[in-house]
Amino acid sequence: MNLLIIFTDIPILIVLFTFLFSIIYCMKNYIFVNRNLKILVQFLSMFKKTDLNFRFKEIDEWMSANPYVSAAWLEFKNTLVFSESVALKGQNNDLTYKEISSTVQNVQTTVDPLYFFNEESLITSKFNNKFLQSVPTVLTGFGPLFTFLNIAIAFSKIDFSSQEKTIASVANLMSSMQVAALVSVIAVGSSLVFLIFERISFQNMCKNQLLKCEELLGKLFDNISSEKFLLELLRETKIQNNSISNLIAAMPQQFKTALNSGIASNLVPYLENLIFGLNQVNKSMKEVAKNGGKQDDVDDLF
Numbered sequence: 434m435n436l437l438i439i440f441t442d443i444p445i446l447i448v449l450f451t452f453l454f455s456i457i458y459c460m461k462n463y464i465f466v467n468r469n470l471k472i473l474v475q476f477l478s479m480f481k482k483t484d485l486n487f488r489f490k491e492i493d494e495w496m497s498a499n500p501y502v503s504a505a506w507l508e509f510k511n512t513l514v515f516s517e518s519v520a521l522k523g524q525n526n527d528l529t530y531k532e533i534s535s536t537v538q539n540v541q542t543t544v545d546p547l548y549f550f551n552e553e554s555l556i557t558s559k560f561n562n563k564f565l566q567s568v569p570t571v572l573t574g575f576g577p578l579f580t581f582l583n584i585a586i587a588f589s590k591i592d593f594s595s596q597e598k599t600i601a602s603v604a605n606l607m608s609s610m611q612v613a614a615l616v617s618v619i620a621v622g623s624s625l626v627f628l629i630f631e632r633i634s635f636q637n638m639c640k641n642q643l644l645k646c647e648e649l650l651g652k653l654f655d656n657i658s659s660e661k662f663l664l665e666l667l668r669e670t671k672i673q674n675n676s677i678s679n680l681i682a683a684m685p686q687q688f689k690t691a692l693n694s695g696i697a698s699n700l701v702p703y704l705e706n707l708i709f710g711l712n713q714v715n716k717s718m719k720e721v722a723k724n725g726g727k728q729d730d731v732d733d734l735f
Contacts, residue, residue, distance in 0.1 A: 460634065509542070556643060576618075
């Protein structure tokens, strides 16, 4: 059989074109995903859990500006719990900072990062993955489709009008049957080759980089359940309420002590000075009355 005739057959060309187009489309998208995942892994590897509190703004700005991960990052950021602190003033008016929760010492998340950064959000959603998954089925379906089509066309060309035409048409029929069978072989073979190629490429170019990314995110953000964090806040709130109750209970005694101290330090010296002044006035008036020989009503008062 002439190979030139075989590979110029339209059904075979359709199968080969579909196979080559699928390979090119697969490689183009997998290279795109691989490049972006490598950039993400390289960026995340620059950070450590211990300095995440101070460099979170840097991560937030980069993730939000990167269109490849911005959607997943926006959803993931809503689940983060930060280590907050409150300012407390001491007896000498010096400020001290106390953590609200004793267990939350860095940036934590209430949802596993794998829920947001996974194969669907970072790989399959970036291209038409359903098309790639259907390529083996399409190629396999081309086999019986074009095989039976060729057979039908070959039978329609059989001519029994004469012996010579019958022999010639039967020879053409056998040649068409061979091409029809070859279409099925090429279709099924290309389907298997594409399936193996796609799985190997996906694992090496996409899945491995995704696993590195998920590992780095897991190391940066500790997972804490929302119920555990709420219980921790409830415990801290009870401690603060108890301190406030003790403070309110001690306020009357402290107010009494402060009032007595204020009277003793301010009012008593003032009254003593006032009485001393009145005594001096009385003494002066007595001397005046004694020298003038007159009696004053002030003497009767003192």
